[in-house]
Amino acid sequence: MEPNKGLVSALFLFFLLNATIASPTPKPHIKPRPPPHHPCRHLTFYFHDIIFNGKNSKNATAAIVGSPPWGNRTILAGQSHFGNIVVFDDPITLDNNLHSAPVGRAQGFYIYDRKDIFTAWLGFSFVFNSTQHRGSINFAGADPLMNKTRDVSVIGGTGDFFMTRGVATLETDAFEGEVYFRLRVDIKLYECW
Amino acid sequence: MEPNKGLVSALFLFFLLNATIASPTPKPHIKPRPPPHHPCRHLTFYFHDIIFNGKNSKNATAAIVGSPPWGNRTILAGQSHFGNIVVFDDPITLDNNLHSAPVGRAQGFYIYDRKDIFTAWLGFSFVFNSTQHRGSINFAGADPLMNKTRDVSVIGGTGDFFMTRGVATLETDAFEGEVYFRLRVDIKLYECW
Amino acid sequence: MEPNKGLVSALFLFFLLNATIASPTPKPHIKPRPPPHHPCRHLTFYFHDIIFNGKNSKNATAAIVGSPPWGNRTILAGQSHFGNIVVFDDPITLDNNLHSAPVGRAQGFYIYDRKDIFTAWLGFSFVFNSTQHRGSINFAGADPLMNKTRDVSVIGGTGDFFMTRGVATLETDAFEGEVYFRLRVDIKLYECW
8 A cells, every 4th residue: 555655645745735836826915924923133223313403513413304384494393393304314322322332324304294293204224334234224104203112114125134124113212302312223124135 | 557656746746846946046036926916905095185275274184394496385386386395194084085084094295296297206104093903004106196096105014014015006086276185095915914 | 665765755745845835833934045136127227317406497307395494495505415305306218318218207305314424315216107117116215425336225116017126226427516416226126026
């Protein structure tokens, strides 16, 4: 019977293969959901945003460059800053100390986009050029600032982060008035090439 | 002959496997194109954009926050609004009624980017926080407004829409002057985790 | 012995299959890195950016629509143009001649985001509507302008470029003062559907 077993096993494999890989019928393109998700790369950073307020030109890392009709570009506007566009070039550090040696720059913009609560839309990059990391990670997404943690999308990357994708969790780690914000970013990458 | 058949089947499978999966030679990384594409998730929504015009402060869901040198921030500029940046926080509804219960918010911005015809560049998110959907879908792309339908990219997502990708088809469902726009969005997701 | 060989081969295949495909234990979701990367599509274009300076209204393809508090919208601001938002609708050509027949339009925006060196954040699309290409490619990322080449992410596409991803390398091919910039773009797509 052993020959038959061999044949049976081979046939079983053939059907398995057929079902799993070589299916000739068009099927929905569904990525399997690994239970649970395991990032292929996990990074944590802090970045520090000091908004220009007319007096801190030397230290400022960000500036208001757009405002609603009722605002200006030196003070964040009323109505939850709705309509303010802020451009930034912030130092990235490994710990929560603004004065630690930066390991990269967080560069991009956010737009306050809600009148009744602080919420922004973010488009930015982490740019690294050190011995440890070289390349960039690109982010986009909604940032409902009043939530303790907020998830934005990692939409791509270059260099060491070639073509990566994932989710970044933002947390406001500290703030001083409306001038200094420190964000903790937990980056989980699920596509690593 | 049966033993040989078993061997032949096994060898056939081995070559199949080898050719399909375990090829040792570097090859172009090409995703197979399933014929035709079947979305793993298909959603349709409406969202409603009411641009601030100096008089509708209470109802407005959007405001002009950037303008070309020849424009201002209360009236969309001449030359097809070229250079106007509009920030929005629009209600999302399941049907085409502005007054239906919103199921989420469409938040982000568009920039009119052409002088001779209405065309914009969009960066925005659908933000859901209901029993039905929790999480966000992030979009980016060109929106040639005069075309009946326009495709933009779904570049990522969070929560229920973790890491999703796809294409969203926008259609101007209704408009009133240059103040109210209603968009129908047909979201086809092809990567579902 | 041949039957056993058949069985052994089949079992070997079974274990191979099991290890490669049907692993029941959760594992990190890691995309294999093909050595080296081969794009599934490789395209090269030029695009031409003529910034409005108050005098070139007829030829300008771009305009300053946001500026820092210390700037205006007719002249790029001091401090490396930090805070200037520029919207563009630039012709795309196959060669480096501004007057060649355009094959598409590059539409979107950039924001100068650094005070001490020319650096920008880009969000834009290549929009094609010709016999050769129909659809759009969407880009986002940091553009450190002083580097000879800069990589940004291809974050999605529509039409002929449905759901594509990859990396685009920008190179400043020529510039005249602060009005005309010509960029060479080398687009390498690694996900083609």
